[in-house]
Amino acid sequence: MTNPPQPEPPALAAATAMFIEVLVVGIGTLAAGALLLVALAGPATTAKIAPATDSTLVAGVALAAAYALGILTDRAADAALSPIRRRLRTDSFPSASSYAQARIRLTEVPALAAQADYARSRMRICRGWLVNTVALTLAGGLALLRYSFEHRELVVCAIAVLGLLTAFGFYRAWHTLTATGYRKLAEQTTLATSSPPVPSQTQPTPAP
Template sequence: MTSPTQPEPPALAAATAMFVEVLVVGIGALTAAVLLLIALVGPATTARLAPVADSSAAAGVGLAVAYALGILIDRAADTALTPHRRRLRTRFFPSNTAYAQARLRLADFPVLAARADYARSRMRICRGWTLNTLALTLAADLAMLRYSFEHRSFILCVTTVLGTATAFGFYRAWRALTVTGYRKLAEQTTTPASPPVPAQPQPGPVSP
């Protein structure tokens, strides 16, 4: 058993980080799903269902659903951005084999590997929230169309513009983190060529 003074095991820390990462993405997806449900059922049904959501059981179910949705969104975002990610990777690694070998070499340096894992975690969150923001924007617009309130057209326009801009911001952040990660990996795992050894003068014939 690990004592309080000992560092957290790497495997446990990685698993905890992955759980939090998926949950962060899933909460956004769950929010978009709730907004879409509000848009589908309308104001009257939403008012009747509101007390049900305010319970411990609903909170537990919501946490589980958020985690499951986080996995789906992460896979969907990865599939959508994989062609672009591969094009970015070819700037620094000519083949998948070269990239895999660089990842293996980086594992020999725990500090650098931990920093790379943290950067990849941020990249995955930005990747997932690119889709989340688009879904939230669409769901929010649909939900607002079911309600009557002042300045609805203006709020709809502002929500759409801000949502689209935020999604683009997450995409740009994902792209920057991806390029930086590949560049650092290439720099950290490339062995510099040894300088040529100067030719030694050959001894001349010994005079008799």
Template structure:
């Protein structure tokens, strides 16, 4: 009896990396959702629900929710930044056809394609966390408003400033990775095309008398 075919290692690694990438983004979104829930239900109800939140069932539900939220945040961040990303792409690829052709050429070089995939993974994480940080900042401010403690205004201001600065930092990182990725793709595909051997031309046929 023949064994069932196993997935190819590169495909398995890519799928694992994608799962981790979505989960990393989703954990931030889930944290923001929990902070927002705390702001809505208040300190007393939060204290009663704390034992339930530490159970194994809650951990499993949280992991699934983080993955689902990661997909939503990734799509939302992509939709928000797509117009800007397309403007950045025109610096290296004036036309969509040229970009599509470069992507096809890169597929012929597995090492370069793997590096490009890694760069895009970092770009997607920065893109998602730029949105996550804004959500975390708002949710944290709302949650802290439900509690009374000393120097609350100062702490709220510090958290807001830190959150906005971090969100801007993630945006700048996304922009730098995006610009660099397009530039390297243009350089690598141009160099690779130039280094490809020119096919030999058949000798000219002798002229007929």
């Protein structure tokens, strides 16, 4: 008789989710870097180099580079948006200590903590892809300008407009997720603190 599969440990699940988040962000950063290299190298050099990139070794290096770049992009996006994030946090928490205490209280309710982790995961992806979208738009425009084709200026302008709209969409999504996360954290931890404790059942006294 085989034993049923054991559930994935919470720490392992969180580490896996974090790895995927960083990789998702890093792939966009790597793509922007590749477009920038295409813009710098030009069509002729790019055509010569392209066949050499079709190998397992290059794919493995690209995956590792995407993960490393994802870390850098996430930190850069967090630093760039930190003034807005702090302002949104003060709308729900008067001080950094009150926010830290709320985070500690949230860990006492695993279901709420899991929901908060999922919301933060989406927030990190949105802020990372906000930076990626701007980088992809600039690098893509520069790369297209190195090639000659019909209606080139119109295509570059269309990509620029689409990139700006997409970047604004990621910013609004990050802003909404961040503000909602702080508000829910304040509400949930306040309710958890103010809820009356459950009375313990008195054990019957044995008869003498």
